[in-house]
Amino acid sequence: MNNIKVSILGSGSKGNCTLIETKDSKILIDCGFSAKETVKRLEILGINPTQINGIFLTHEHKDHTLGVENFASKFEIPIFAHSLTLREYEKMGLKKSLTLNDIATQDFYFRELTISPFEVSHDSVHCNGYSIYCQGEKFSLATDLGYIDENIIESIAGSETVVIESNHDSQLLRQNPTYPQVLKNRIAGKYGHLSNQDCANAITKLAELGTKNFILAHLSHQNNTTELAKSTTIKTLNTIGADTENDLTIAVATQDNVLTKNTF
Numbered sequence: 591m592n593n594i595k596v597s598i599l600g601s602g603s604k605g606n607c608t609l610i611e612t613k614d615s616k617i618l619i620d621c622g623f624s625a626k627e628t629v630k631r632l633e634i635l636g637i638n639p640t641q642i643n644g645i646f647l648t649h650e651h652k653d654h655t656l657g658v659e660n661f662a663s664k665f666e667i668p669i670f671a672h673s674l675t676l677r678e679y680e681k682m683g684l685k686k687s688l689t690l691n692d693i694a695t696q697d698f699y700f701r702e703l704t705i706s707p708f709e710v711s712h713d714s715v716h717c718n719g720y721s722i723y724c725q726g727e728k729f730s731l732a733t734d735l736g737y738i739d740e741n742i743i744e745s746i747a748g749s750e751t752v753v754i755e756s757n758h759d760s761q762l763l764r765q766n767p768t769y770p771q772v773l774k775n776r777i778a779g780k781y782g783h784l785s786n787q788d789c790a791n792a793i794t795k796l797a798e799l800g801t802k803n804f805i806l807a808h809l810s811h812q813n814n815t816t817e818l819a820k821s822t823t824i825k826t827l828n829t830i831g832a833d834t835e836n837d838l839t840i841a842v843a844t845q846d847n848v849l850t851k852n853t854f
């Protein structure tokens with residue numbers, strides 16, 4: 591099936607933005623680059639910003655929201671987020687011209703898509719991942735989460751493609767000489783970010799449940815490398831005998847380059 595095309599405009603602590611394209615819709619999940627940079631990265635994909643139908647936010651942290659106000663108001667794009675996330679924005683004095691939509695935590699329709707937000711544990715006022723359904727195909731994104739439990743696995747299971755956080759190598763984080771202990775505890779804690787091994791364990795479960803394509807995202811610049819993230823997942827998948835050469839695709843999203851599912 592190829593009803594949902596996924597592109598990562600960039601991912602990491604300096605900005606996150608994912609483009610989802612279907613036959614009749616184009617949406618962004620998060621808008622963490624400046625409006626100008628978002629336009630530039632969309633251009634690389636041949637997308638005009640006026641083609642974007644909606645922006646769906648995961649949470650209020652700057653690396654997910656930096657450009658949303660300017661981008662959404664300039665191109666008159668509606669913003670969708672949980673009420674707690676929206677309230678946080680209102681406190682910051684949002685532009686009046688923005689169209690804000692409260693998504694609560696139930697499934698809802700947007701154009702020809704079914705959007706299914708699911709709550710995850712993170713140190714923001716609220717944080718959710720998204721599953722998106724289009725013509726029998728499912729896509730899911732889960733970044734910025736302290737842990738993955740069975741409820742989250744259940745929400746994501748059955749997706750053809752999953753974008754999932756592989757934030758840090760636990761050893762590199764522990765040994766990082768520049769991070770204070772309190773920051774290390776925050777990142778590794780249950781409201782922080784997912785380690786490579788936690789990500790690999792989740793991917794292994796999801797692969798057993800049928801997911802074929804994985805994009806590792808939100809890698810830490812200081813406490814991870816592309817190779818470490820990918821090899822941790824591949825090694826873990828190999829323990830269940832998964833064919834990581836032929837059966838599955840595992841790509842790694844980076845901060846600076848645009849990644850498209852078709853270019854794996």
Ligand SMILES: [Zn+2]
Nearest residue numbers: 651712714734
């Ligand atoms: Zn965050």
Ligand SMILES: [Zn+2]
Nearest residue numbers: 651653654734
């Ligand atoms: Zn983040």
